Amino acid sequence: MLDDRDRKLLTLLQRDAEASVTELAERVALSVSACSRRIARLREAGYIARQVAILDRRAMRVPTTVFAMLRTTRHAADWLDSFRRAVADIPEIVEVHRLTGHYDYVLKIVLPDVEHYDKVYKDLVGRVELFDVSASISMETLKDDTALPTGFA
Template sequence: MLDDRDRKILAALQEDAGLSVADLAEQVALSLSACSRRIQKLEDAGYVARRIAVLDRGRMGVPTTVYALVKTVHHSDDWIELFRKVIADIPEIVEAHRLTGHYDYILKLVLPRVEHYDVIYKQLVRKVELFDVSASISMETLKAGLSVPVNYAE
């Protein structure tokens, strides 16, 4: 069972996974050793899936975001596994979700420029049969992040 300090630790780690244990302990009003034990407990329990560095997309040369909505007539396990493998091999596809509703999947792509979408589109359709692909270009990011709410964890 998580308490408020555990939630504060998780929230702080989401903001900056490189935060020193000493700084984190000070933020949550714990001793260094108590904070370290709690972090280890949270990691061992699976609350922390991994620690990563979030790179600046502009500096990395991929400032453009395109969302591709995909329809397929195929829903077999074999087709889905092939689709998973194909999109896993295309680094510009950074997220993929299976959907309810009119479209079957949505893909989030990060690209150097809009015109590069055609390169990725061709890679995708050469390797897996799709019924329809419709793309939308993000004009502005209003909210972005990797953090999840910590108040629902038990």
């Protein structure tokens, strides 16, 4: 079970995983060694899955976001395996969610421009059979955060 210091540490680490243990310890009112032990315990317990660098999309020249909503008539395990491999192999597809409701899946796709979507679309439909693909272009990102809420654990 997490306590308030653990939650604060996780919140701080989500904002800046490169913060020094000294800085983190000061912010959560712990000694450096106690803070270091807590961070190690949080890693071992699986609260910290990994540490990554978050790249600037404009600098990486993929500022455009397209959300593709997919419907399929196939729900067998072999189709799902093919679909998982296909989306894993297309680097522009950064998120895939299986849904309830009218669509079966939604894909978040990052691209250099809208025209590049056609390449991704053709690549995907060339790999797996789909019944319907509908895409929407994001006009503006109102919130883009990787931090999870820490109050539920």
